[in-house]
Amino acid sequence: MMGEISxxxxxxxxxxxxxxxxxxxxxxxxxxxxxxxxxxxxxxxLLGALGNCHLDGVLNVHFGNPAPxxxxxxxxxxxxxxxxxxxxxxxRLLSRSSWRVIDLLGTQxxxxxxxxxxxxxxxxxxxAIQKVTENIDSIMKNTPEALQAVxxxxxxxxxxxxxxxxxxxxxxxxMYRSYAISCNVKGPKAIISFIVSLIIAxxxxxxxxxxFLLS
Amino acid sequence: xxxxxxxxxxxxxxxQIKNLICRECDTGIHGQFELPVLASLSPDDQAFxxxxxxxxxxxxxxxxxxxxxxxxxxxxxxEIIERIKTAETAVIENREGK
Numbered sequence: 001m002m003g004e005i006s007x008x009x010x011x012x013x014x015x016x017x018x019x020x021x022x023x024x025x026x027x028x029x030x031x032x033x034x035x036x037x038x039x040x041x042x043x044x045x046l047l048g049a050l051g052n053c054h055l056d057g058v059l060n061v062h063f064g065n066p067a068p069x070x071x072x073x074x075x076x077x078x079x080x081x082x083x084x085x086x087x088x089x090x091x092r093l094l095s096r097s098s099w100r101v102i103d104l105l106g107t108q109x110x111x112x113x114x115x116x117x118x119x120x121x122x123x124x125x126x127x128a129i130q131k132v133t134e135n136i137d138s139i140m141k142n143t144p145e146a147l148q149a150v151x152x153x154x155x156x157x158x159x160x161x162x163x164x165x166x167x168x169x170x171x172x173x174x175m176y177r178s179y180a181i182s183c184n185v186k187g188p189k190a191i192i193s194f195i196v197s198l199i200i201a202x203x204x205x206x207x208x209x210x211x212f213l214l215s
Numbered sequence: 216x217x218x219x220x221x222x223x224x225x226x227x228x229x230x231q232i233k234n235l236i237c238r239e240c241d242t243g244i245h246g247q248f249e250l251p252v253l254a255s256l257s258p259d260d261q262a263f264x265x266x267x268x269x270x271x272x273x274x275x276x277x278x279x280x281x282x283x284x285x286x287x288x289x290x291x292x293x294e295i296i297e298r299i300k301t302a303e304t305a306v307i308e309n310r311e312g313k
Contacts, residue, residue, distance in 0.1 A: 006262040029284035097293050103286045184290045 022173065024110060025181045029103045037109025041080065044116045045072035053122035056214060057206035058083055058198070059172070061118055061164045063129050064214070071213055076112070078213075082205040083175065084108050086197035091183035094193055099183040107178035114171045118164050128156035172198070221255040229255065229302070229309050249310075255302040260295050267292065 019026060025033070048055060049072045054064045058079045088104055122129075131153045132139065138146035139154075147154070176194050180186065185193065223230055232248040253261060270276035278288045 006266055025284055026287045027282065027284055029286050033284075097289065099286065099289075103284075107286075181284070181290065182286050184286065184293055 023177050023181075024174075025107045025178050028107075028110065029182060030100070030106050031102060033106030033110045034102065035106075037080075037106060037112065040113040040116050041076040041109060042073065044112070044119050045069065045076050047116065047119035047123055048072040048075075051119060051123035051126045053119050054214075055079060055115055055118075056209045058201045059168050060202075060206060061115075061122070061168070063122065063126075063133075074213060075209055076115075078208050079201075079205050080109055080112060082208070083197065083201035086200045087179050087183070087194070090193035090197050091179070091185060094189050095183045095185050097184035103182040104179070107182050108175065111171060111174035111178045114167045114174070118167050121160060121163055125156050125160045128153035129160070132157050218258070219250075219254060221250055229305050249306060252299055252302045252306065255305075256295065256298060260298065263291060263295060 028036070044055070046069065047053070049067065049069045052063055052066050054060075054062050054067075054072070055075050056062055056064070084105055087108070088101060091099055091104065132150055135146065135150050139150060175198070176191075179194055179197075180190050221230055222228065230250065232250060233245065235244040235246075235248070236242070253264065256264070266280065267274075267277055270280065274285060274288050274292065278285045281288060
């Protein structure tokens with residue numbers, strides 16, 4: 001008999017909205033998560049290209065030179081895979097569960113979705129950032145006149161920086177939960193292996209992007 | 216129906232069945248019988264196992280029915296397997312009088 005579940009299991013279903021923001025992988029993984037994640041990544045790359053907002057490393061957000069769309073797509077793909085590979089190796093060594101690579105690929109792709117918000121805010125902040133960049137020499141002199149001229153823009157740039165930091169923290173939390181759920185790794189070994197994998201990913205992705213895309 | 220206690224409230228050791236009674240003829244059987252390992256699981260875990268069997272042992276089907284992701288359901292099953300192993304070990308140790 002299929003298609004029925006006991007009352008006990010039905011009641012246990014998590015349904016809170018916060019679950020979708022902080023741990024969507026309880027409900028979404030595998031191919032579905034991968035498809036949605038890839039759509040978000042394509043959107044992030046598009047908005048990044050429009051706002052010159054480069055995600056030039058797993059945890060890096062920078063405004064840079066204009067570049068073709070494919071370069072922003074490649075940045076996203078490098079960031080995604082440079083974390084998936086060390087996490088998969090860690091899970092292979094540590095997990096006692098029969099986890100699936102598609103779950104790790106899908107949930108890690110979905111974990112990058114907050115970067116879409118960064119690129120939206122980046123696009124909105126673009127004029128302010130351009131003005132600050134153009135006047136960077138006079139700002140560095142720290143004269144009251146120079147600072148007064150770009151006061152609002154400096155506020156916007158600072159707010160963008162703080163906002164980006166919060167988004168990055170949120171993204172890291174999603175990345176960790178993706179790893180813990182997809183590969184069924186728990187406790188200190190999950191935290192330590194995630195941190196090591198993240199450091200490898202940060203170093204690796206920044207190196208690859210700087211060396212092959214932005215040089 | 217009362218909840219079946221499976222561990223001793225005083226020392227937490229696994230409980231055994233001492234008396235069985237036929238409801239029809241009131242025949243009583245006295246002895247020492249072990250509870251099945253599945254009975255030592257929580258009602259939620261037992262419900263999960265029943266649903267799993269009804270889904271023909273398909274985690275994908277379970278994930279659909281519970282509206283949860285595949286790894287979430289698989290992790291839950293792994294946890295139950297661990298609890299069954301622990302319960303089995305406790306039964307063996309109890310049998311050996313440890």
